[in-house]
Amino acid sequence: MSQYTAPLADFRFVLDDVLDAQAQFARLGHADATPDVIDAVLEEAARFSGSVLAPLNAVGDQQGCRHDPATGDVTTPEGFKAAYAQYVDGGWPGLTAAPEHGGQGLPHLVGTVVSEMINGANLAWGNFPLLSHGAVEALRQHGQDWQREVFLKPLIEGRWTGTMCLTEPHCGTDLGLLRTRAEPVGDDAYAITGTKIFITAGEHDFTDNIIHLVLAKLPDAPAGAKGISLFVVPKFKVARDGSVGERNAVRCGSIEHKMGIKGSATCVMNFDGAQGWLVGEAHGGLKAMFTMMNSARLGVGLQGIGLSERAYQNALRYARERLQSRALSGPKRPDKPADPIIVHPDVRRMLLSVKALTEGSRMLAMHAGSLLDAASHADDAAERERAETLVSFLTPISKACQTEWGIENTYNALQCFGGHGYIAEHGMEQLARDARITTLYEGTTGIQALDLAGRKTASSRGAGLKLFLAEVEAFCAAHEGDGELAADIATLRAKCVEWSELTTGMLQAAAGNPDELGAASWDYLFYSGYVVLAYWWLRARAAARDSSMPAAFKDAKREAARFYFARILPRTLAHAEAIRAGAGPLMALDADSFGD
Known part of the structure; x- marks a missing residue:
């Protein structure tokens, strides 16, 4: 269990x-x-x-x-x-x-x-x-x-819940293709008609009302994404005075049958002239929807961390209890017929990988939370702008890496159980199945990679990257004479230099061939993620020395940091070479030549 x-x-x-x-x-x-x-x-x-x-x-x-x-x-x-x-x-x-x-x-x-x-x-x-x-x-x-007066209080109190209705059967990432229509019906209300799919919690029995935020197009909408508007569409009609009326013309047509997160309702939602109200400016819905998407992307990143933590706890407990073979260096538990599997190097490799990626991701996620606070509450406008730029830059890294590592972590933890991980008894296979969705919804890993390389780096001229590199350098400079950290500081600085060089090379190549950006984006995303975690592990190692936590806790932090720099950060070598390889090896094969 x-x-x-x-x-x-x-x-x-x-x-x-x-x-x-x-x-x-x-x-x-x-x-x-x-x-x-x-x-x-x-x-x-x-x-x-x-x-x-x-x-x-x-x-x-x-x-x-x-x-x-x-x-x-x-x-x-x-x-x-x-x-x-x-x-x-x-x-x-x-x-x-x-x-x-x-x-x-x-x-x-x-x-x-x-x-x-x-x-x-x-x-x-x-x-x-x-x-x-x-x-x-x-x-x-x-x-x-x-x-705000009518909808916020019930949502914040939890009496109502909200959804985000973007995807349609023919239209996922390319929202410019959506067909849902909004027809004005007077009194600033609209009739919303269309079908949305993959709607998380689109229908359930938790609350009396569900508030759908729906992307649709007005009759005079320009073509493409610039013609999208956002509407609030309640399950039960809500008037301007807050009174709740009859059932709206929105209904769940079906729910998806999935490999994981089976306890979550993933709905097909049909809007048949449902009453809705425009949110924000006409044709300005994508900007408003990105407010929701960015929040959801950080939230889904936390799902990857939560699953990783649970998987780690269960694998660690099993590795300490399961007796199998003797340690290569001699018996560690001579009073037992065999040693616990935690003595074996390969089991330790898996456990330490999960620990290092999970705890490193946690520091990154909590840093993002602190940036959201600064962006909302700092008195200084420059500090708010810095925090907004930095959290925007870190969002695709957080969402993609934390969920991809969530899959790696749950699979490594399951592997520690051997055949017992494959069966349902220990619950590990559920964690692995649940983890798989996290890299797909709220923007696939490929979309996050394009967002990082394109909007968050190329379009912004590397504004977020420059801020992050400056933060790293400030930390390194503050610990310049620290002999215990010297080697890792040198390694991190070298990676930051290479990160800047890879960024410049990617953008220069893309100027001559737009495919270069897409070809580099996936590897660029993970190169970025591993360097970001290296920074946080270095900070954790420094913080642990002055912490009031127990000695065993601090020792574990120091050793996990050493493991990260020695056994995980070198993954950047492969990503760097793949980036430098360019688009040629990806784009040379004709589409018809892939096979029948």
Whole structure:
């Protein structure tokens, strides 16, 4: 049976020793985010995730969601609805939302930690409230005053949930092809008609109302993505005064049958002249939708970390208990018929790889949470702009790498079980199946790679990269005379120089042949991700020396950092060579010559 315990010690280490979060909270005006309050939040989130959500993880996988074709209703797995009621009673939906809209106003960084716990405990359940936060941000930033007044409080309180309706049967990433239409019907309302697919939590039994944020085109819309508008379309009609009326003309047509996250409802949603209201400017919907997508992409990255953590905990426990063969260097447990498999180098390789990638990803994710706080609350406009640029640059790295590493980590952890990992008894195969979706939804890894190389590097002239490299160099310069860190500082500096050179080379090549950008983007993404994690492991190694954590904890950080630099960072060598190879080896073969 798969189990989950929130890694509170590691969360506290990153908060207190690596990020010095309390200093930032005080500087940004989070007066309520005292150490006692944060500690209480983390303890209660750990209790809720571990005792309420985690036991339902297997239940969701076994039962799945059930769709009634006659009514369009969706019934969630046993225990899911009751767990959501506890979630709402605990005030969790509004943890980081603004107090003026009914939220608690705690930092995004704290919300990041809580989200990882939820994902580690029960990813499928966590998908139901996941997009409500993005809906809140889209309405808060782009909605009309009455829309903020009417929709935000119920969403923040958790009485309603939100969705994001982009994809259509013929149209995924290329939103310019979408066919959903919005016809004006008077009183600033619109009739929305079309079909959306892959809609997470599009229908469920948790709440009385579901608020859909829908991309559609007005009758006078220009062609392509510039003609997209965003509409808020409730399951039950909501008037400007907040009164809830009759059922709207939106219905779940079916739910998908999936290899994983079976406890999460992935819906086909049919809009048949449903009443909707324009959010933001006409034909300006893509900008508003990106507010939701960026939030969701960071959230999905946390799913990869949560799954990795749970997989690691279970593999570590099994490796300590499972007796198999003797250590190559001689018996380690002569009182037993065999040694535990954790003595074997290959098992250690897998465990340390999972540990290094998971804990490194956690530091990156929590850093992104702290940047969101700075972007929202810093007094200085320059600091807000810097934080926005940096988190925008790190978002595709976070989403793609944390989810791809989530697949690698769950598979490595499963491998530690041998044949026992392949069967359902230990719950490892569910984690591996659940992890597979995370690299696909909210933008595939390839889309994240193009976003990083294109919009976040080429179009911005490397603004985010320059900020990140400056931060790395500032840290290295501050520890210039540190003999213990000297070798790793030199390695990291060399990688940063190479990163800059690869970026320049990629952009120069793309100027002559646009295919060069796409050909380099995947390897460029992962080169970037491994260097980013190297920086955070170096910071962790430095922070551990002055930490008040137990000696064994600090020793583990130091050794995990050494392992990362010695055995994982060298992966950048292959990515660098692939980038330098250019588009030729990818584009030379004629499409008809791939085979029958």
